[in-house]
Amino acid sequence: MSYLDLANLEKSFGATRVVRDFTLGVDKGEFISLLGPSGCGKTTVLRMVAGFEMPTAGAIRIDGQSVTDLPPNRRQIGMVFQAYALFPNLTVAENVSFGLKVQGVARAERDTRVAEMLDLIGLPDLGARYPFQLSGGQQQRVALARALAPRPRVLLLDEPLSALDAKVRVSLRSEIRAIQRDLGITTIFVTHDQEEAMSISDRIVVMNGGIAEQVGAPFQIYNRPATRFVAQFVGTLNTLQARLVDPARGTVALGDSVVTLDRVVDRPAGSTLTLALRPEALRLGHVPDHDAVLPARIAEVEFLGSVIRVRAEVGGNLLSLDTFNRPDAPPPAPGSQVHLFAAGRDFILLDD
Amino acid sequence: MIRSSRLWSWIAFALGAAYFLLPLAGMFEFSLRARRGEYSFQAYQNVLGDPQFLATFGYSVLMAGFTIVLGVLIVAPTAFWVRLKLPGLRPVIEFVTLLPLVIPPIVIVFGYIRLYNTSSWLPMTGSALGTDILLMCGYATLSLPYMYRAVDTGLRTIDIRTLTEAAQSLGAGWITILGRLILPNVFVAVMSGAFLTFAIVIGEYVFAALLNRPAFGPYMVWMGSNKAYEPAALAVIAFSITWACMALIQLATRFQKFTKASR
Numbered sequence A: 001m002s003y004l005d006l007a008n009l010e011k012s013f014g015a016t017r018v019v020r021d022f023t024l025g026v027d028k029g030e031f032i033s034l035l036g037p038s039g040c041g042k043t044t045v046l047r048m049v050a051g052f053e054m055p056t057a058g059a060i061r062i063d064g065q066s067v068t069d070l071p072p073n074r075r076q077i078g079m080v081f082q083a084y085a086l087f088p089n090l091t092v093a094e095n096v097s098f099g100l101k102v103q104g105v106a107r108a109e110r111d112t113r114v115a116e117m118l119d120l121i122g123l124p125d126l127g128a129r130y131p132f133q134l135s136g137g138q139q140q141r142v143a144l145a146r147a148l149a150p151r152p153r154v155l156l157l158d159e160p161l162s163a164l165d166a167k168v169r170v171s172l173r174s175e176i177r178a179i180q181r182d183l184g185i186t187t188i189f190v191t192h193d194q195e196e197a198m199s200i201s202d203r204i205v206v207m208n209g210g211i212a213e214q215v216g217a218p219f220q221i222y223n224r225p226a227t228r229f230v231a232q233f234v235g236t237l238n239t240l241q242a243r244l245v246d247p248a249r250g251t252v253a254l255g256d257s258v259v260t261l262d263r264v265v266d267r268p269a270g271s272t273l274t275l276a277l278r279p280e281a282l283r284l285g286h287v288p289d290h291d292a293v294l295p296a297r298i299a300e301v302e303f304l305g306s307v308i309r310v311r312a313e314v315g316g317n318l319l320s321l322d323t324f325n326r327p328d329a330p331p332p333a334p335g336s337q338v339h340l341f342a343a344g345r346d347f348i349l350l351d352d
Numbered sequence B: 001m002i003r004s005s006r007l008w009s010w011i012a013f014a015l016g017a018a019y020f021l022l023p024l025a026g027m028f029e030f031s032l033r034a035r036r037g038e039y040s041f042q043a044y045q046n047v048l049g050d051p052q053f054l055a056t057f058g059y060s061v062l063m064a065g066f067t068i069v070l071g072v073l074i075v076a077p078t079a080f081w082v083r084l085k086l087p088g089l090r091p092v093i094e095f096v097t098l099l100p101l102v103i104p105p106i107v108i109v110f111g112y113i114r115l116y117n118t119s120s121w122l123p124m125t126g127s128a129l130g131t132d133i134l135l136m137c138g139y140a141t142l143s144l145p146y147m148y149r150a151v152d153t154g155l156r157t158i159d160i161r162t163l164t165e166a167a168q169s170l171g172a173g174w175i176t177i178l179g180r181l182i183l184p185n186v187f188v189a190v191m192s193g194a195f196l197t198f199a200i201v202i203g204e205y206v207f208a209a210l211l212n213r214p215a216f217g218p219y220m221v222w223m224g225s226n227k228a229y230e231p232a233a234l235a236v237i238a239f240s241i242t243w244a245c246m247a248l249i250q251l252a253t254r255f256q257k258f259t260k261a262s263r
């Protein structure tokens, strides 16, 4: 049994069902991200775990004990908000010690813990400042320290980085992950930024319309998306039409080449399939065992540094492909005719 | 063009100032004439030396203090709760808090006397303490429109929902949230509500007179109908107290360390 258990959670506001049959088990010390487009119910799930919303149906258990009916202040859950939500009338140190004070922890112990937390977030000298005297990134660190100080059983973060600028966002997210690993705290992180979710999570829950479409490690979500929505929401995707030749062996006709997907396709021979390819699965030069060959015309070339993103026109469709930069091989010129290569096992079959 | 529009603003300002200040200046000048043929503070000495003045003023200040506490205790949690959980009820609550402006105090006080007289189920008017409590409730009612608006405006300036949720997730209960977070953050607003309450209680006549309590309002009226120069001195004193209160609020705002950012 998992440490944090969400069983068949449902939430309706009036007649609209915002979360449906949401089931998730989170292991102790695991870092889970809820990823999905705006309005898909991520915040609602998080708020049900925190106790701010009452589920319409379903149960929430922490460490085997049901907390579904506990008020938020008795759940021992730490929460970090997008808007920081530091108490403006308290100093940084007072903010961090707030939870401890509420618990009745003695003064000396509180001070030690506050110093420890401020060290952890790398702001040991700012204890006497007021929130308005801090930058956004610093405020969010303090909010993290405040949530962690009372040693919560679960840490919840609702888009904690979206109010920050790009650079701080990237450095703070790895910092959050490092602190989380350090403390071994079970964490749910909400974001609509797929790169953010992929880079720091043990597992990702991709949500759409109140449903968990897929739960899995970033590698699995990206390479083996379970649904068309997941495939399209996570990462960039090229889609191609192909005709099924042999369902049992998984061979399809794609343009002039015959490609073998490494799976059985549960469809009648001759039906049209939608296949998808990640940009990095397409190659410009020939590679052994890449049996799909697509004649193409280079449309544009974006030099991104370590990666070069090429857009090529194949039978009227624009496909993206990524190659690594190599100083001895300049990128192809726009307008030139090339062949693109792909391996059968890299194709993702999108169900219609 | 800019110069002339500034000139007009100054003229408008001067007219407004004269409108308010001239009567005050006249009253002040009059209050200094207690002795024939010279300016003196005789009237002030008479007023301040009157044991009645000290007794009634002290009583009213004390009542004002209790009224403010009662008002804050009623209004702050209500306004907070309505904003947090029942935003749909806000127009209703606002309407209710406006009622004391519509219903004359005389009606309220007769209501009190009918309900709580010595032969009623709860004979509040039977003892001095009981009557004081009634008086305090009456004062709190009168100050409700001002207190509620002040506190509600203060609450609008902070994100009470997120702050409340942050505090709840840290284990805080409602009393901690109100006392440690909400009230300190709307302190300035509460102060201005408190100041208005103070001004209302100090000058109130109807409640105190009909409930027969030794308050400052009836004393002022009595003074006004029996003396010549002393009422003017009394009015000047009352104004000074009011302005001192205002200055105190300004100071409180100035010294609140954590709100500099919003200025």
Ligand SMILES: Nc1ncnc2c1ncn2[C@@H]1O[C@H](COP(=O)(O)OP(=O)(O)OP(=O)(O)O)[C@@H](O)[C@H]1O
Binding pocket: A013, A018, A036, A037, A038, A039, A040, A041, A042, A043, A044, A045, A192
């Ligand atoms: N208190 C509420 N009353 C009515 N509807 C609500 C309430 N809270 C959320 N909703 C609705 O529930 C749906 C999901 O909201 P939620 O905040 O969980 O989305 P989200 O995934 O967090 O989106 P975002 O990325 O924009 O934050 C939305 O359509 C929203 O309008």
Ligand SMILES: [Mg+2]
Binding pocket: A042, A043, A044, A158
């Ligand atoms: Mg959200």
